Amino acid sequence: MSGDLTSNILLGLQTALQPDNLWFCFLGVLLGTIIGVVPGIGALTAIAMLFPITLHLQPTSAIIMLAGIFYGSSYGGSTASILLNVPGDPNAAATCLDGYPMARQGRAGVALTLVAGGSFIGGSVGILLMMAFSPLLASLALKFGPPEYFALMTLGLLAAAIISEGSMVKGLAMVLLGIFLGTIGTDVYTGIERFTFGSPSLTDGISMVAVTMGLFGISEVYATATDRAENVARQSKITFRSMLPTWDDIRRAAPAALRGTGVGAILGILPGAGSTIAAFMSYSLEKRLSKDPSRFGRGAVEGVTAPEAANNAADQTAFIPTLTLGIPGKPTMAIIMGALMIHGIQPGPLMLTQKPDLFWGLVMSFWVGNLLLLVLNLPLIGIWIRLLTIPYKLLFPAILVFICLGVYSVNRNPFEVWTVLAFGGLGYVMRLYGFPIAALLLGFVLGPMVEENFRRTMIIARGSPAIFIERPLSAAILVLAVLAVGIAVFSGLKRRRAAFPVAE
């Protein structure tokens, strides 16, 4: 399977360079950059907002565009971090720490260049890893049966619950709530309609598009529509000359970018982790490795390059488990996987052999997209800076229009727009009271598969749950899951004990 890497690459290039796919890749990274630059609208909102549009395209173009929006927005997110000290995307929060001080020293242009360079390195290595490991992982996954899949999904969902902000109990509760909501619709085994209350709009379950847009789109607008300080860009003019880093900058930044890439690539594959954590971890790694840690927070170039390389590497490697195992580790990946499923494509090990043009086309489009981003970001930076000055009061109605039209255009069913509204309210309340939204979405997307694999396992095992520990692979995965929960509980207790004297 891995022997014909060259022919796979050629097939991928052929697919990615088709004019249609090229256009949608460009459109994706362009929209992603625009949305990423605008502070407050993160990659998740961006994908949620634009998700329905891609459902009208060919599956390959759709996924290429969706992926472009995703990594484009994390590329663009750093611009606002540097110029406004407001991250355009949560991923770029770590970039504020040294990026904004650089801007105050009049080195915003250099910071932007280093970010683009670091992102490109991180992204490229991430793609290379994806090309190397996906076929291996997929051929391993071909040996998986329902028990292994059940174990893997349990691991993924537990990890999502543990890592989510707020308490682990809340995270678990939200995962389960998501699974419950996922059972709505026709039961695949018996054909019985569950919780549809006779409504034909619910026979196929609650629309994932509507859930996503409500949870991440509308709730975001609720949270930000009224009180949003107007943006004032610090440095509105950036000349080409001011963007050239000095030799000393490059000497410091290049190894930092490589270390950041390493941190990001590993964290990207793990379920639940994600690029924001990767960015902060690589930032603190740089600070620890530095001979003079006091430079950090005052415009150290390493502090800008490393997190950006890390979050871009993580963005790319996150696709590996999603596409080869069919198990998304984070909400953005859940959306991408949901989009594939709506197009009738089941992500997983078989996808690589049955739809090689889609898989390799997507991978090669990452190269195209990353190159396009480099071109889009460096010379056109002036345009993005001007975007920062659009007042939010004009933006949020436009976001709403996009969400409503997008959802409505999928099935022309007003019921789905009502669903968006309901989930928007739910998402807003959850956000206010610290119940993790991401965990709910992951539970909702994975829920039906968890149920199916569990029921299938029980049929195979004649009702004996011992099968999960009798099969070495599923046992190993479940041990990992138990360990993860154990570590989380233990470190949570330790932290609470440590925090008490301070609170007293």
Next chain:
Amino acid sequence: MHRHDIGDLAGGVALVLFGLAGTAYTLLHYEVGTIRMMGPGMVPSCVGILIAILGACVALPAWSRSQSAPKIAWRAVIYVSAGVAAFTATVRSFGIGPAIFLLTVISARADREASLTAVLMLGVGLALGGFALFRYALNIPLPFLLVPE
């Protein structure tokens, strides 16, 4: 400051109620089956019970912990919801033009300082722009204006 952590308390109680109601509804309407051949009711009823248990775990400690409740942005919630509701209620019979206009004009009021002229202009602009974007850039034709019978 409240004497309890209102958010966790209310959220936990809501989860307990949802879990119990979900399980009860499942048991009344769907066959549970055996562990070997599960019916449609098995997974939802078990998940419902787990949700209720976890809800209790969220709510109980919240009783003896005080936490100030976060402020809900009522103005945004009301105007944005009303705007989306207006869109949803009108889009099928009047077309996307009037629906977007209503959505924009109502939801833009969430911003206190929005002037009426600016809001009306934004409404017209987004209605035309949204239609054009979907029709020409994305090739998704949606009817702009419909006259209900």
